[in-house]
Amino acid sequence: MNTTWEDILGDQGIGWGYISSRLWYAGEEIWFTLGEPSEGEPQTISLLIRETEESPEEVVAEAEFPGTVSYTFESHRIIDEVGVFVDWRGSGLAPEATLLDVGCASTGEPKPFPINLGVNDAWYVPDMPGHGVLLTVYPSIEKVFLALFTFDTTRPEDTVTGILGDPAQRWLTAFGTYSVNSAQLAIDLTVGGVFLESDPRPEWLPGGEMKLQLDHCNHITLDYDIPSINRAGVLELERVAPDRIELCEQLSATSEE
Amino acid sequence: MKQSRSLCFSGLVLLLTCALSSPGRTEALDELIFTHQFGGSGAAPGLFDDPLTLAVDHDNRIIIADRYNHRLQICSMDGQCSVYGSRGDEPGLFNYPGGVAVDSQNRILISEHGNGRVQICSLEGTCEYLADELGEPRQFDHPLDVAAGSNGRIIVTEEYHGGFHICSQRAECTSYSGPSDAFITVDQQDRLLLMTGDRLWICDYDGSCFWALGQFDDPGLLSSATDVTTDSSGRIFIADTGHRRIQICDETGICHAFDLHRASPQLMWWPAGVGLTNDGHLIVSDREGDRIHVYKLIQFEGPAIPVNAAINDAWYDPSTPGQGLFFNVYGNVTQSMFVAWFTYDLERPPVSTPFELGDPGHRWLTAQGIFNTYTATLSIYNTTGPVFLDNSIDPTTSPYGQMTVRFQDCSRGTVTFSLPSVNRSGEFPIRRLTNDSMTFCEQLLQ
Numbered sequence: 001m002n003t004t005w006e007d008i009l010g011d012q013g014i015g016w017g018y019i020s021s022r023l024w025y026a027g028e029e030i031w032f033t034l035g036e037p038s039e040g041e042p043q044t045i046s047l048l049i050r051e052t053e054e055s056p057e058e059v060v061a062e063a064e065f066p067g068t069v070s071y072t073f074e075s076h077r078i079i080d081e082v083g084v085f086v087d088w089r090g091s092g093l094a095p096e097a098t099l100l101d102v103g104c105a106s107t108g109e110p111k112p113f114p115i116n117l118g119v120n121d122a123w124y125v126p127d128m129p130g131h132g133v134l135l136t137v138y139p140s141i142e143k144v145f146l147a148l149f150t151f152d153t154t155r156p157e158d159t160v161t162g163i164l165g166d167p168a169q170r171w172l173t174a175f176g177t178y179s180v181n182s183a184q185l186a187i188d189l190t191v192g193g194v195f196l197e198s199d200p201r202p203e204w205l206p207g208g209e210m211k212l213q214l215d216h217c218n219h220i221t222l223d224y225d226i227p228s229i230n231r232a233g234v235l236e237l238e239r240v241a242p243d244r245i246e247l248c249e250q251l252s253a254t255s256e257e
Numbered sequence: 258m259k260q261s262r263s264l265c266f267s268g269l270v271l272l273l274t275c276a277l278s279s280p281g282r283t284e285a286l287d288e289l290i291f292t293h294q295f296g297g298s299g300a301a302p303g304l305f306d307d308p309l310t311l312a313v314d315h316d317n318r319i320i321i322a323d324r325y326n327h328r329l330q331i332c333s334m335d336g337q338c339s340v341y342g343s344r345g346d347e348p349g350l351f352n353y354p355g356g357v358a359v360d361s362q363n364r365i366l367i368s369e370h371g372n373g374r375v376q377i378c379s380l381e382g383t384c385e386y387l388a389d390e391l392g393e394p395r396q397f398d399h400p401l402d403v404a405a406g407s408n409g410r411i412i413v414t415e416e417y418h419g420g421f422h423i424c425s426q427r428a429e430c431t432s433y434s435g436p437s438d439a440f441i442t443v444d445q446q447d448r449l450l451l452m453t454g455d456r457l458w459i460c461d462y463d464g465s466c467f468w469a470l471g472q473f474d475d476p477g478l479l480s481s482a483t484d485v486t487t488d489s490s491g492r493i494f495i496a497d498t499g500h501r502r503i504q505i506c507d508e509t510g511i512c513h514a515f516d517l518h519r520a521s522p523q524l525m526w527w528p529a530g531v532g533l534t535n536d537g538h539l540i541v542s543d544r545e546g547d548r549i550h551v552y553k554l555i556q557f558e559g560p561a562i563p564v565n566a567a568i569n570d571a572w573y574d575p576s577t578p579g580q581g582l583f584f585n586v587y588g589n590v591t592q593s594m595f596v597a598w599f600t601y602d603l604e605r606p607p608v609s610t611p612f613e614l615g616d617p618g619h620r621w622l623t624a625q626g627i628f629n630t631y632t633a634t635l636s637i638y639n640t641t642g643p644v645f646l647d648n649s650i651d652p653t654t655s656p657y658g659q660m661t662v663r664f665q666d667c668s669r670g671t672v673t674f675s676l677p678s679v680n681r682s683g684e685f686p687i688r689r690l691t692n693d694s695m696t697f698c699e700q701l702l703q
Contacts, residue, residue: 054589117694120569122585122595130643130652132623134583134597136571138693145571145690147583149597149621153613153645160610163603164679165620165657166641171599172615191616193579193601196685200605202579207615229614233646240595243587244569 019082023216024073026111026253031070032084045069050081051246057081075253076113076216078245112181113214115144118248123220123237133222133237137178144183144212146174153229164195172226174210185210187226217248281562281631281666287492287505287513289539289552290634291521291627295336296548300326303338308542308549310402310440310484311530312357312365314380319532319540320365321549322354329354329367331380334538334551341382346372349384356402356440360409368400368413375403375413375424387411387428395428402484404441404449406462412449414439421451423462433464444487452485452495459508470495470506477504477512483529483544494539496528503528503541517541519592520629521550552629560665561631564594567698572670572687582672582687584662586628594633596624596660603679614645624660633662637676667698 024030034045047061047069063069069084115137123133134147151168160167176185187207192200208226215221218239225232239245296305306325313319319332327344328351342351352371359365365378374394378384386394399416406412406423413422413430419437424430436458439451449460456471456479470493471479480499487493495504497514506512517525526545533539539552566586573581585595601618610617626635637658643650658676665671668689675682689695 052589117697120585120694122583122597125648128646128648130640130654131646132597134571134585136569136583136690138691140693141691147571147581147597147599149599149623149640150614150646151642151644152615152617155644156617157611160606160617162606162618162620164600164676164681165602165622165639167602167606167617168641168644169621170615170619170645171621173599189615190579191618192605193577193616193618194605195601195603195620195681196574196577196580196683198576198578202601204579226614229645231645235646240585241587241589243589244566247566 021078021080022082023076023078024082026073026075029070029072030082031068033068034066034084046085047071048081048083048085049079050083051077052080055080075249076111077249077253078217113216113248113252114180115178115183115214116248116251116254118217118244118246118251119144119214119220121244122240124240125235126238128235132240133220133235135220142178144174144176144178144185146185146210146212148172148174148224153231172207176210178212181214183212185212187224189228217245217252218242281560281664284559285556286559286561286631287515288555288557288631289503289515289517289520289629290555290632291629292538292551292553293336294521294523294548294550295332295338296546298547302330302340303332303336305330305542305547305549307544308547309529309544310356311532311540311542311549312359313532313534313540314359314365315363315535317534317536317538318380319549320357320359321530321542322357322367324353324355324370327351327353327371329357329365329378332549334534336549341378342384348376348386349378349382351376355400356404356414358403358405358442360405360411366403366405366411368397368403370399370401370416373397373400375400375411377411387424387426389428393428395424395430397422401438402440404443406443406449407447410462412441412443414441414451420464421449421460433460435460435464435466440484442485442487444493445489445491450485450487450493452482454481455479457482457485457493457495457506469508470510470512472510472512476514477506477510479504483527484531484542486531486533488533494531494533496531496541498527498529498544501525501528503531503539515630517550519588519590520627522591522627523548524591525550557631557663562664562666562698562702563630564592564628564633564662564664565698565701567667567694567701568594568664570694571690573690574685574687577685581690592628594624594626594628594635594662596635596662598622598624598637603681622657623654626660628662631663633660635660635662637674667695667702668692 045063048057050057061071132149136145156167174185174187189205189207190202193202211223213221220237222235308321309324311321321330329341330338332338355370356368367376375387376384388394401416404412409426411424420435422430436453451458458466459469460466483496483498493506501518502516504512529544530542541550580600583597587593599621606617624635624637639657640654642652661673670687673684
């Protein structure tokens, strides 16, 4: 699967020979070919990656100039910047001036992201404020526990009152087994409790099904089906904060091995 | 709350394992709880440009050497500041004020790096030089810091020079050799504490000194440490500037480090000036961020472990099945925690209450805030408004209470909460739903 420069960039910009934030799949190769310079005495071409905005740049491959430098990602990684630099004996180089070719190729279909402890986090649908999904993964038993914080399907009448919070607040939990990057979950409706009281004891009623798929470490597709309210659909979830993406990717790479 | 059963969620009955024990530190533990910050870069009142050192007076006013603005600022705990002085070489004017101290008469001592002098000021802003009987100011060579000793003695250190000068109120000074480029304070035992970047020296008025703190490894390793202060129980508070942390040490060299870099909404870059109020707050100036950070200094009985990334998990109180909390710990930008608490109303709704999904008694709250070493201090929020998975109604999220969270070990914690609008507060124990993240937690603690 060869791709053009534009394919790689999509809507993202290129600044000074860098490809900005992108998911790189395990086995995917990126290369830059640089031609004769118009001036100066370059020595080597370096391929640099910077994992996050705060990370230092890391040289992952070098080649003689002119020529092609390439790098193959060993695991799925979201990289803030992948770029090329030519050592110009300190004079610097605007790489677009001599950039002859750039591309990436994947060795077959992208590998799935295995579910791992790095998935434990708060997730949400960006255009659906006020709702949230909390996830906990139990690798030793290959189970996922999920909580969906939401509301009833209609706003309650004004005559419906409560003491704490909003009378429309609802939460569901779901639990089930995962395999590689997907999980099949049974929804539980936990009913009958009182704030921090052991009595009355809640009951757990079956509430439907969910299917969770980890597309990459910052994207989950969650299919839900709740027969009691005749509602089914798909939620595209992202993390509330990116802090655990790196851990997720590290563990994902480890589990591939 | 009684430990009636060890089950929480349907379907997880078989998954629960005995809670492993990875006990935290068990002695009485210090904790710095971030409360608020004020300031920012600039020249307007309340803004700073290199707040190098600070002192706290007897009335808890914070006196800050606003170095590159060539002035002092005297601030209340809530950040209301008054400006004293501007650049100049007359009494009441300043040229790179570096060190500040408060003497027994609640007067302010200021060392001026640029003018090479020490001024003694009242809180009203009336200043005079440390001068001899003829009124001739005592000249120092780039004075770095100043401290108030017993019997009215004033101790001055200089940049680029070793040692210190002990002066009378009439500028009769005796000079001693010793550590160079030192920031200085006087402890409760009337000893001189000199901080020289990576070592703390304790000296007597006769000039004899010994190396008290500054180990070659943590805990106690210091890097470009700046200001130092002490409390009435002999604890030494060091601005470990290069490590972006505060170290609280005793004289025997036992130190506990508190990383401040991400422990506030505005990052702490170079903690430099430190001061203690008489109501238990530690004030720290950030030279780089030009801000003043305020921490509540508390002590609590352990055991406790530092909050860490493996806290991310589902937790519950075994005595209240069907309720629980999800903790999410973030550290990339600030040390923050997000909690989702799923629970019920305080009373069961009437049976006739109409509903479609779940239980009309369902309630959920969220909480978020900063965590310090052992303690997460969070604000609770209530979200109202929308309907099920519908984005056409914007939610309203309102402050609803307070929550603190601590963990005794990798499997046990305690939640303390206050919900004023419903007149409920309390404390309950929590455990992990399962122990899958225990190993990760223990690895992080190591």
